[in-house]
Amino acid sequence: MSITVGAPTFEHHRQALGTGVAAPRISWKTQAPPGWSQAAYEVQVDRGGTVDSPPSVHSADSVLQPWPAAPLGSREQATVRVRVTGADGTRSEWSEPGTVEAGLLEPSDWQAMAVGAGWEEDPASDERRPPLLRREFAVRSDVASARLYVTAHGLYEVEINGRRVGDDAMSPGWTTYNHRLRYYTYDVTGHLASGANVIGSWLGDGWYRGRLGWYGGFQNLYGTDLSLLAQLEVRYSDGSVEVITTDDSWRAAPSPIVRSGNYDGELYDARLELDGWSRPGFDDADWHRVVAAHRDPATLVAPEGPPVRCTQELTPVAVLTTPSGRKVLDFGQNLVGRLRIRVSGEAGNSVLISTAEVLQDGEIYTRPLRSAKSTDEYIMAGRPGEEWEPRFTFHGFRYSEVSGWPGDLEAAVARGDVVARVYHTDLERTGWFESSNPSVNRLHENVLWSMRGNFLDIPTDCPQRDERVGWTGDIQVFAPTASYLYDVSGMLSSWLKDVAAEQLPDGTVPWYVPVIPAHKMWTPIRPGAAWGDVATFTPWTLYERFGDPGILEAQYDSAKRWVELVERLAGPDRLWNEGFQLGDWLDPSAPPHDPADARTDRYLVATAYFARSADRMARMAGVLGRPDDEERFARLAADVRRAFAAAYVLPDGRMTSDAQTAYSLAIGFELVPEADMAAAGRRLAELVEEAGHRIATGFVGTPLVSDALTVTGHADSAYSLLLEEQAPSWLYAVVQGGTTIWERWDSMLPDGTVNPGKMTSFNHYALGAVADWLHRVVAGLAPGAPGYRHIVFRPQPGGGLTHASAEHETPYGRAAIAWRIDGGTLRVDLTVPTGATATVQLPGGGEVEIHSGKHHFESAAAAVDRVPVPVREASAM
Known part of the structure; x- marks a missing residue:
């Protein structure tokens, strides 16, 4: 096998036309024989016939490497090629060229x-x-x-x-x-x-x-x-x-x-x-x-990520006639976009298109839209075959009620005269998951569709009602899942700059960015845990997943101001136990009129996040070489952990809030003393059992509960949560026919009516954060070092699944795992991209370090039940 280098890319762009960076960092992916590793690279920069060939750089790195020549001027274009040399002295040919062009830089x-x-x-x-x-x-x-x-x-x-x-x-x-x-x-x-x-x-x-x-x-x-x-x-x-x-x-x-x-939609008069x-x-x-x-x-x-584009077209799966005699198109999928129609009729006649996510009593149900009209109208010019799509609006919908259509709507649909065009930020797809359980697969698909619908230029909370804003808490909990499914590095790094721009002088991070006026609950802006912690959590997540310290550098001041604000609010006792908090928002036990009234003490949530953000701040300082800040924030994190344990962990290891979210936070954020960790895990598993394996967590606890159970030896309980079909549960929406993640666990009630709460969206990605656990634990593919430079393959089969797989396009290339239980044997196939290494940990076995290439492992299936058996590599390719 020869050594092949792909065309280099620049910063986080697929196409680097009009970049706003004068010295764009360069990345490339290499395909080479198993075990091959890069020892050096050369970069050739052609600037309109003037070629720079800097000396070879002795480095194994191939992600976001420094620009090797003089900075680009405004409008200047350069063509770049890369050649690599291996540790064994082998050298590749020059890569295909990559082109970068600066925008207007001044x-x-x-x-x-x-x-x-x-x-x-x-x-x-x-x-x-x-x-x-x-x-x-x-x-x-x-x-x-x-x-x-x-x-x-x-x-x-x-x-x-x-x-x-x-x-x-x-x-x-x-x-x-x-x-x-x-x-x-x-x-x-x-x-x-x-x-x-x-x-x-x-x-x-x-x-x-x-x-x-x-x-x-x-x-x-x-x-x-x-x-x-x-x-x-x-x-x-x-x-x-x-x-x-x-x-x-x-x-x-x-x-x-x-x-x-x-x-409200668009009104267009073709006359x-x-x-x-x-x-x-x-x-x-x-x-x-x-x-x-x-x-x-x-x-x-200049943009840092791709723009919004139409990425897919869907045709209706059914033309329904409602009890009132109206015509409704069912597209079979809750999506974000708009309709394109082709129609012929009398001048002045109009076609009215109203959209909704759900039906109730057989009619489109628009109450969840609140004041959003979500209606488009086309007034015909009288020409044959008029074609129209709204230009400057978008809707979240599965169903479209069409009135005023001239002629047979069913025949028009059959001809392709009505299609739904799906719009979202055109991110590169990077992650895939599949298992032997069709309902789990549909859950994952629902997460994917919710992300697509809510990543429309900014990370929104919902795409259909009179809101659609960039809630900081939603993306904070969902960023790990988002970073697996798509390359969000450019889009989110840009949005984080807006977070910093909107941050108040005292360090307060707004509830949503960009900021718009709201009712008393959100105005004036007040600091709140989990939402404000987007300033520390999300830059760190992007660094872990994409290996870019530049994101940490850009957001460092914003993150630091946030942590220092919370430090002042908490005071000497290090407990953030005053002020307005949302806590474990939308805990299923909370009443519809007060989604913040959760089982878990909101100040327990706030102090837990304070500890974790201080820890993240210390880690950021360490990466960026700021030892004084690293020491200071590490000490602060330790102080808050001690204060948390003293205030919220009882002598027997139980929490003062005996609730799933409290234990999930304490375990997931490593706030429980080591001696109490096992007891906390047991109690969490008991609470899951007592709840009938139903979810009892909101926005804060849901991303953590599955991991908290898993790391304390209760993966079986985590699987029981995953596979439960009665509300509240992840699969309840799947059983009900949902095709996206809902805002409330029971946005649709079992009798087919919509939850009476004023906030009832059927496309809200936050509770879909469980998909990160599906990728890392069920399939078993996780980053072991920033940017997946080292990968951890640690599948933990359970729940009756007989196979699962995941693939992820890392900054180094495609990583993959596929496991299956075949008779009495667990068989695992792995792919490690060139430039990365990996650790393999199979159930019941030890650790095995592997290099790039394809690998196959086998162990006794009994190991799935934690019976110690040796792990052996059956083959390497």
Whole structure:
């Protein structure tokens, strides 16, 4: 087998066009014979014909290695190749090239002004027609390349000569606009023609000025304007550059979008279309002059992760007729996106599309949407075969009620005239899991779909009702699962910068980011455990899973300010036992009107998180080489652990809150004295048994309970929790036909009615954090060192499962495990990527260290029941 190096990548990008980093770090993956290891590497950087070939670097590392040449300038492109040498002296060929191109790195690079409609609007109106913007310009015939740099207040879609630019949606996304406004870079070389050209843009309200918030919410939170900031740079073959920017020469006219908004949907009147408006030759004499204004370019930032895109299309699995005679499309899957329709009818007639996640009494049930109308309307122009999809909205739904459809809707569905288009941040899929239990597999699939639906530019809590905000506690508990399923490194590292930007001067981390006004419960912003701890937990999770100390560096000050705030709040006794807390939010025993009224003392939760965050802070300082902080926070963590044990652990090892979450926290965060750990584990297992193997944990306890049982020798109890089908349990929703993770364990009651609580979402990923346990324990694939440089294979079969498997695309390549119980033998197949090593721990056996390559192990199946037997490697390839 030869040694092959894949094309290098840069930072956390799959495609590094318009990166905001002048010296982007380089990663590559190598395929080599089993046991081969890298000893050195060479990087070749071609900058337009000038080739830098720095000396070979003696290193075994291949992830996020330093840029080896002079920093890139704005707009500069480089082609990079890598060659590696093994410890045995073997050398690879040069890799395929990887290309990186810098965006506009300096504020002075921006010449564009922000331009918007030149007519008066009622800022309080629900129907403010967003503008179309256009400008005609000419280019020569010798265009060598062209780049478009663009952002907006609101949302944009750009066209050049009638052709859409890019395939992203809901751009530029939702950031803390006053601190960070994201821009995107597009290669538009192929869009231009010799002579006359036109650049035009649609605009929509989006998060910037659309309705946001609970129970009616607010409009115009960031401003009342819709405006475009665009800079088109055309480079000719002789090296000269022409720049076309948004300025006061642009023209504006009302678009056919009568209104658009994330919550309420889009109303589009095709009779108002202006045919050919983004092509040369269109007469815009009666269009309005735009209003142009300067925008501070210092807040413009390049993306760190991929944009939102349509990643899948689904056709209805059924056309239902409801008891009231309405037509409802069932797509068979709760998803996030919007419908695309193809329809023919009389001019002025409209098709109305209303969406919902569930049915009740045979009709779409919209009460869980609260004030979100979630309705799109298309008014027909009277042309045959009109095709339409909303541009600037998204919905969370499984069911779509369609009214006003001309003709036979069933026949239209059969022709493919109605499809649901799935939208989310286009992250790279990196993790897979499967087992012999179909219900567990469906549970995992539900977790995956909930993540897809709620990773739409920011990590949201739910995608359907009048909320959809970036709750810090939800992603804090779910980040380990998210980091396995998808490469979230760029997206979440960007969002964490918004967390730091929104953090209050005293260190308080908001409940959700970006911050929007809310009711008294969330305003004014107050510090709260588990939610605020996103500042320490999530950067550490990303470091563990992706091996990037740069994330720790970027978030260090934010994390430190949070821990120091809690230190002040706790005081000398190190107990955080005052103030507002959500505690174990949505404990199933909590009443619908008070989800924070959990079995576990909320201050026990707060102090436990204080201890863990102090520990995380010490570890971050250690990685970054800050010994004074490392020592200080390690000492603080030890102090809090002692205070926690003294306050909340009784002499017999029980907790003052005799509840599953209390024990899960104490065990999972290593807060129980070693002498009491076994007793705590036994009591946790007893509580699970007493609850009939039903869940008794909320947001805080659920990600921890399975691991707490497992590490204390009660994996059988963890499996009993996993496989229980009566509410509250993970599989209850599966049995009820759920296709995503629910906000409440019983969002749908056994009689088919919806939980009466005001917060009842059917797409909420937080309780799906158990999938991380499925990956690490059931399948047995876990990181043993940052970035999976070392892997731990430790499957723990149980629950009657006869096989399970997991694959994960690590920063070094594909790692995989597949085990099965075959007769009396446990057979395990493993794959370790080049550049990584692994430890194998099979039930009942010792540890075996292995190198890269494929391996097969066998042991007696009796070992699954913890009977000590030797583990042997049957073969290595």
